[in-house]
Amino acid sequence: MSVLLDFTSIKDVRYGKDPVSDAWLLHFMTANHLESFMDPIKNASPEQLRFMVALDENQVFAPCSDWLFKRLVTPGLASDLLQEYIYVWKALIKLVRTHVSDRYQRRLILNLCRHKFKQAIDASILIPWRLLKGMVTIFLSRSGLDDPYRNRKNVLTSRGRAYVESDFFKRAMESCPYPPLQCNCLEDMRFELDMIELERIFRLSTLPDIWCSDLFSGDFSRYSTCFSKDKIDFSGIRDIFCKSRSGLKILFLPDESGGMMADLLMVKSLLRQGHSVIMSLKEGFCFDSPTFWDNENDPALAEALKGAFFITENRISKNDLLSTLRKNPFVIISDGTRERLNLVRCSVTFARAWKESDLILAKGWSNRRRLIRNTHRFTRDVMCFHRNLDGKFKLEFKAKYPTAHKFSESDISAKADEIIAEMQQARSARKAVMFYSGIVGSIPGQVDVAIQLLKTFVADLRNRLEDTYIINPAEHFEEGMDADDLMFMWEKVQRSGLISTWRFQTSADIEKSFELMGKKVPTVWVGKDATYSTGCTKEMHIAQDVQRQYRELQIIGPGADKFLRRREYGVGRFSDVVIEP
Template sequence: MIRELPAVFPTPGQAPRYGVDAILDAWLLHFMTENNLEHSIDPEKNASPEQLRFMVSLAPEQIYIPCTDAMFGHLLTEQADPLVVAEYDARLARIESLIEAFVPDAYTRRKISTLCELKYRQALVKPTLIPSRLGKRLNTIFLTQSGLDDPYRERRRTANRRAFAFIQSEAFRTMLHACPSDLPGCSSIPELRHVLDVLELKRLFAMSVMPEVWEGDAACPDVAALDAALASFPQDFDRLEAMLDPRRGSKLKILYLADSAGGVLFDLLAIRTLLRMGHRVLLVFKEGFYFDSPTIWDVDGDPILETSLAGAHFCTDPRIGKNELLQVIRENPLTVISDGTRERLNLYRVSVTFARAWKEADVVVAKGEHNHRRLIMTSHLFTRDVASFYRLSGDGLRFDFKARAPGARSFTEADITAKAEEIIMGMRQAHAAGRTVMFYSAVIGSIPGQTKVAIELVTAFANHLRQKLAGVFVINPAEHFEEGMDADDLMFMWEKVQRSGLIDVWRFQTHFDIEKSFEILGRQVPPVWAGKDATFSTGCTKEMRIALSMQQRHREMQIIGPDPEKFFRRREYGVGRFCDAGIDCS
């Protein structure tokens, strides 16, 4: 049976979405599963839709595709397009060069090479595989069958040594520190300081994409080469420059995606400039071998990189929480994290820490052509501004700025803290009026598809308590939800409120409360709600831990509800979700 073609293909330049055409839906699911990117099929490896929305601005039913629009158009037709075949050939050739260089045993070399060619031929039959995913599979075959964990480790160290030697030279100091030919006009010293900082940043960006510095024995660039690069510096850089201007009044949190060894030393000098300007930087390396890309483990055994990263904080927890991440950023101007992968930037496979770092950043600076393809050459808009640059095939530098999606709202730590302080002020006023403060913890999103009903239930019961209990100030968390806030934001806000020491009675929802709520609403209890209580909510479980710790400090605080021991069977709440990580909330 010949597979039927979809009646409607995705419109070029627009992110594809489900629900337009049944056959297209099947094709999209086929594409996602063939590339092993579908969360519902492999939730341990692939990011949930909620985690993706930390980074990508997606409308309902929209699907994120981790490749350029042009490549997706070729792959969806499953035709052996010359562009696709050329990309597949490049991936196979790259692996074959690794096999030839690092596998001395002829038998093993032939086995690995044949296995890789079989996978390559399989991909050619009906080209649906994103080329970088084919490259990841071939790379995995090479690493597992050869027994090598990182064949490029010494190569990257050599690149860093060459770059470091150039940075120590008089030629580099002349290129970086030479005064501009004519002093730019300015009205104040702060303005001139900013102009000079930006000039230094431009020079470092330009030098960071000159591989002749660290590759082979090519002649190092001179002042003339740098002047030529700066003379045609892309106009889009002005948008990043405006964001970096300290006269804006706020300092930025910058997520900086490194590209290659050697160049990373110039990246670090550029980052030092950004730190001097008052900004904070999260530098992103790979988790494991991906050719010349720096890994978070390269600092072990590379004294030059170790020295260049002196004073940086290394965060190796792949699932750091929002509170902990914000504390790390506050305490450390420069933090190094990994993206959790050993492949091209793939937002389905990045770690929770990377996703949260993206969400907390003000701007993402992505270096290298591969990052540019994934972030700029796509119709997808992202939740943060993205500045991307790389070396053109000839001379010169390409720099593009993609503004965040118009509807993407970010709640800063200050925003959430202000909302928490507003609630705390209401609690203080209640105490001043002689009222008892009661906090009501209830199931909100832990039952898939029932969030709207849960909000109705908790609101109805909170109003019932207000009518029933005289002189009690009841806090209903559902009344303080704001569109765009996810579980990370809410848990961060409520923890500040809960640790204020102003709660007199902390009530946790029981199954009797739920039954009463349905009675108030004039409905019967549906099966999905039967027997449920606060112990079913992962958010409530976290809140029970906080309640018990606060009771140790404020012995007079009362905890009402299910036995605390019944709470601690739940897992962490899902990343960006309102439900348990172990429950499919789709």
């Protein structure tokens, strides 16, 4: 009997209902190294995860299908779960025996992994691909190889190029549509042709990954048969592109190296239509999956990726990401992992790329397992396409969760422009403009108190200071905006050149605020000031930068040399990363 409460899907599972089931869930998460409080550097915080997954309070997220999750959290080893474990074990054995020639090292690696495998079988709680990733890490570290499939993937890329240059591919792509198109104007005809082109590339790009052996031989006869039999409903993706002819931001998750050349033709088509594309590759070896570094060792791939901008930073800021996307319509990032899509372990850059995208385009059976074959709800529309073992093309769509709202760059910029207009109006009335920076989320559990302190103190300042327009960030919060959105908005305001005085919260300000509220200063607030806040630390750096451009800006509060405590705020959250001892 399961320790868990009854549930029909992952999205129904919540913490806080029963201590016994909560303990089992935490055991599952920690056993798979997925709990953020155990390893906040490698695992996404709940706030970062919410960039991608629409999660309710205390809702559990697991990077696997509903079927697999239920098997793993149910005591005992079901036969179908055993087959999953056997599959990854065989993959590991093949990898070691093929790439480790030294007999001693080969036996050592296999026996060490056998212990890990037996432990996993006995517990039957490890996600099979998490187990495989751990065993592959042992193999890589002991063998000294960083990518044993490098040559294989180079051949796949080379054969993939031959595939897209083949007569079969060209005929399939270039043949005129039949029956002829019916349209009312040239614009409609262009759209119809674009959709026909995309539909064909979708179908053609999935053929190599399902039959890599055919790529090595150059025999495309089976491809022709399957392609001619494809019958798909393409209306879902047509609707998405029809509604957004002004241009979408698309996060593209490819599958295996065999189809990369066709994938890049798809990207080229999307760029021509006015969309921008972020392609996410693996950080390191993950069998046939293309990695972020493959182009350094594969001239054919490097040539195909000319013009793409590579973001090497795995914790890029929202500002830097959006700035890069404005300048570069085709960007390549790493998802930060060496395993199947795992949103808990993905990099900050990947999470922010997901958040800024309008559509997630995911290719392949493995991506489908993680995105479609579970009941998790995502913050963006997800489109998965792949072929089954019989070669039949599948296209599946999961709409974003209805309450998941995206504040676009233009939305946030418009809010910043409203504040800037008020600042300009104040300056026109010969008023001084003051920006007040204070602690908001740096003290866990004290956000509401922090906001009340800011409002109380700024209200008092407004009574005491004549002809001064004071901006209090706590008064410009909108439901649904996270810390990333707010920091992006405020930086635009702060760099406008309209601020006369930039005041940073002092401990005296905090004491005065509690006095005005008729309260004593709680212990947790004693001695605190703006230097305790990561947001204020970043704003001090911005203030110094702005002052170099606008010398008349006055900065008052704690000295700039005191802002040394905080370096990084929690992604998407209103509280800082805890200071390490």
